[in-house]
Amino acid sequence: MGFFDALFGRTRVPPGKADPLFALSTALLDIEAKLNAKPGPESALVLRMVDNSEYEALEREVEATLKVGGKDLPVEVRSVEDNLGYRWMVFAGPDPEQQLNAIYLASDLLKEGGYADGLLAALFKFQPRDWYLIYSFRRAAFYPFVPLPGNRRDQPREFRLGQTLKAWLPIEKDPERWYALWDPPL
């Protein structure tokens, strides 16, 4: 947001960047080996829905494309709307690499349709001792998210994870921007 945007009160949501997502595909090996964490069977794309018919059509198109390409991408898609009005596209498949490809493909289709600013985040689950890796499209960076019961976060563990992940992934530098995504449906 530039000086003139603020001066004239122009709201421009920075478009989401998807390319840094692929840093994860190489980092997966390190995460498995050094953090002893396995990617979960599902990962998700979190979207801000827009109130028009074109957007709905586009969403169906994305799902259709992923289903048609099912042979190349052994990934299943389901959509969940959460109680804050955001759409979660959940991708399930045995190969985490393919989940990542599907997320990239879906975000690319939405971007081409003119809804790059609706891309909020991608979320990857790791086991055991569940923790999440969030990719923020706004910030073009990753950060760990470890929710605890009662709306709390395990901040010491997030910090430790962040320190380790830094070697393999672009990690968000400002911990104030490690926005939570509560109650992920995976």
Added chain:
Amino acid sequence: MATRKPWYGRDMGLTVRMSVTMLLLAALYLAFLIFLFQAGVPLPTLVLIMGLLLLSQYYFSDQLVLWSTRARRVSPAQAPELYRIVERLAHLADVPIPALAIMPARMPNAFATGRDPKNAVIVVTQGLLDRLDERELEAVLAHELTHIKNRDAQIITIASFFAMLASFIVQQIFFVGFSLDEGRDRRDGAAGGIMLVWVGSLLVWAISYILIRALSRYREYAADRGSAILTGHPGYLASALLKIEGGMRRTPNTDLRSAEALNAFFIFPAISRDSLMELFSTHPSLEHRLAYLERLQEEMEK
């Protein structure tokens, strides 16, 4: 395939109106300074005093406003639902998560304060929480978040600086100046000069008042627009505004009067509709705001 543009464009009309207003204000203030300088007013001292006053007010604005409205800061543990909404919006708008405070008033309203996005606080009244549903609440929070993102507190503070100086001069001369001047200095020229400064300051104060109000209204449109863009649903804010207006009508008058001084910050002004013309108010009329949101909705469907 080429990447398409987002559904919202730029509101050139709004940008132009804002620039014209700001240019007019700048020109007015410049003329005022030259005029004061010509009239031999001790300008550096005055500007320094006002600057310090304004800076301290600006620096402590969040504390002052919270204290004077008896709003109470709440932590994420105390208001998890509210923070969930705000955190997502902040993520989407790419700003730090603002603090939240709840004001124990029955009228439904909200405002944002704080000197910069890092120190921003969004205050909502208990009445707002009671009356709006989750989507409408989100739209109101997105409106306030846009005020924060657009740095409206700073812009209005800067825009008001010389207006404050002018009103200070008007009041000082009116209460102190004339009498002091008569006792100390009986030259005709000096008295005439002071009269001229008084009239000049009064004029600048009056014109800048109207211009600042216009600027404030344009900032409101910009915040409404931001809310529509962030939530993706202009209709949410429209229905929230309607509910807020209905709520303000039903609220007892004493509540309204105690809040009038804070109008510039509120999402909706706490004055009865017919008492002031739109020209003198900080917010556009409900009809105009709804029409604007409707236009945005149409823009989306194109």
